[in-house]
Amino acid sequence: MNKFSDFPYTNVLVLGLAKSGTAAANLLAANGTRVIVNDGNANAEDENIKELARRGVKTVVGSHPLSVLEGVELVVKNPGIKYDNPVLVHALEKSIPIVTEVELVNYLTEANIIGITGSNGKTTTTTMVTEMLRNSSLPVKVAGNIGIVASETAATMLKGENLVLELSSFQLQGTKHFRPHIAVLLNIFSAHLDYHHTLENYIAAKSRIFARQTPDDFAVYNADDAVVCEAVRQSKAEKIPFSVKRRLENGVWADRDAIYFYDEKVVDRAEIVLVGEHNLENILAAVAAAKLSGASNQGIRKVLGSFNGVKHRLQYVTTVQGRRFYNDSKATNILATSKALTAFDTPTILLAGGLDRGNGFEEMLPFLKHVKAMVLFGETAHKIHDTAVKAGIEDIVFADDITDAVPKAYALSVPKDIILLSPACASWDQYKTFEQRGDMFIQAVHTLE
Known part of the structure; x- marks a missing residue:
């Protein structure tokens, strides 16, 4: 120790x-x-x-x-x-x-610290980076907001090892001298305003990941997100952008055929099994952090050829009578649900609703074009209903909870439809955690088989 x-x-x-x-x-x-x-x-x-x-x-x-x-x-x-x-x-x-206890990490280890934050995609990216390093035969442990105490893990790690940390805004706001060697900022979207009170406070908390970096460090950031681009300006580290929209000579990017680290092809996109444009962003960020930590292209390809998502994060559950079910219970805000919807171009029945944090849902409107029906539950059901009506969705059904929502969604579906739980809200009005909500969805889906 x-x-x-x-x-x-x-x-x-x-x-x-x-x-x-x-x-x-x-x-x-x-x-x-x-x-x-x-x-x-x-x-x-x-x-x-x-x-x-x-x-x-x-x-x-x-x-x-x-x-x-x-x-x-x-x-x-x-x-x-x-x-x-x-x-x-x-x-x-x-x-x-x-x-917060994350502040203790740098006092406890000289390991290579890779900090990953963002409004969405933290766990998926953290998991991919960890597996990419592991499959490159590099010593690595994972901790942080993923459910493992960061400082406790850091106390067991040696110089030259890699510590991958998923970091929430709550954790980062409570840092003064915490310094990741590689800091990753995936995206910033209005979230947790009940805690931070203003969007500016939330952005400031997320931006703490860069605050103590030096020119010897790396700041990996989403070049397609204007708020992220502004936040990274404060970092003194070498800046490594990633983009799904354009070629970057000094970063990580993708075209229709492959993913590139600077001008080096890392993996063909045909090899990647994880679906969704938002997950492509997560993949680019993971490739950047992994390559900067010494991961091999072979190790990266092995992970991307088998990794199909983290539980509760656009997780494929099963197919029942031609209907594919996906569990995206971790989608606790509008951005996460909007990105999940872009992963599919076939008719979709969306299950949504949950804790009312005071926001509306009009921002979802551009992403509902493939949604043929909605099953709504929780405190926000009627708010989301109003957005669904504006989107021209005719089949809108209310449910008591997830267990009630699943058979109602199935009744609205036909073969080849997607049935997607992506609530756009936190779970705390009806469930202790988003994990519990997702588990109830999975259980309800399997009763249909």
């Missing part, structure tokens, strides 16, 4: 536990830092609280008293905790830095 290098703090508050907070508290304690843990939802009988207490970590649970900040030099917060939490408000008033 690696020790901290040049870590400047001796008294740290960990606010919120879950996996990342527990890992951070354990790492800090193992490195001799005086740690206090505060979790408003935990209680003294929780096993992880007891274990932390046995290790000498002070724990305050059940509430958020401001006294937990006494003597504290740094707050490591759970990414999901909003900045209007009273402890965080008071910390800001006292000029105490607030970070």
Whole structure:
């Protein structure tokens, strides 16, 4: 287990536990830092609280008293905790830095850090990069927003190894000195405004991935996204653009036949099994990060010739009586659903709806030309219905939930139709996670067989 290098703090508050907070508290304690843990939802009988207490970590649970900040030099917060939490408000008033556990990564390892963020496509790209390096016989681990604690993984890694991190805006907003050697920004679309409040704040959080880079680093960015192009300007790193629209002499690009890294052909597009124009963007970004990390064309081709998507991300489920079912439950915003719709040019029945975050759905209109019917559920069902009517879709059905939506979609379909779950909304009005929503869809589809 690696020790901290040049870590400047001796008294740290960990606010919120879950996996990342527990890992951070354990790492800090193992490195001799005086740690206090505060979790408003935990209680003294929780096993992880007891274990932390046995290790000498002070724990305050059940509430958020401001006294937990006494003597504290740094707050490591759970990414999901909003900045209007009273402890965080008071910390800001006292000029105490607030970070997420991702900030600890560079203090724990000299591994080659590849950070990947964007409004959509993070997990798909992260998975492809990891597999491209693995299939090139390069040492690699994956962590971050993908469900594995970044700092905990970093503590086990050596110089010369590769750490691929999926990074959310919540994690990145809480970084001060975090520095990926390769930073990838896929796209930026209005999202998580309930957390960030404004689009400008959200963009600023995503842009943190470039903030500490140096001329020795690389910034991989989507040259087809104007917001991304503006964001990358702050990076001091060598800039590596990717584009699905034009040839780039200094980046990664595609024509009808192949994908190229600068002027080198990497893979024929006929070899690639992953569908969707948006996934072509993810592939280009993955190729850039992999090549910059030393991956071989053979390793890249092997991955692209077999990788057909990440679960819940435009995932092919099965075919029932000629109808192909796709699970895109991870599509929690309009951009993700719009991109999923562009992956198909055949009649599609769209299942959509979920948490109402206050936005409308008119931006989906240009992407509904192949949608022959819609099955709607959740808090936003009636909002999406209004957009569907504007699009001229005649078959619009309401459902109680995913389990109810699947047979209703099947009843509206004929052989060769696509039945696509791509909700354009978060799941939290009816389901704990988008994974649970997707699993319920898969289960409901298999009952039709």
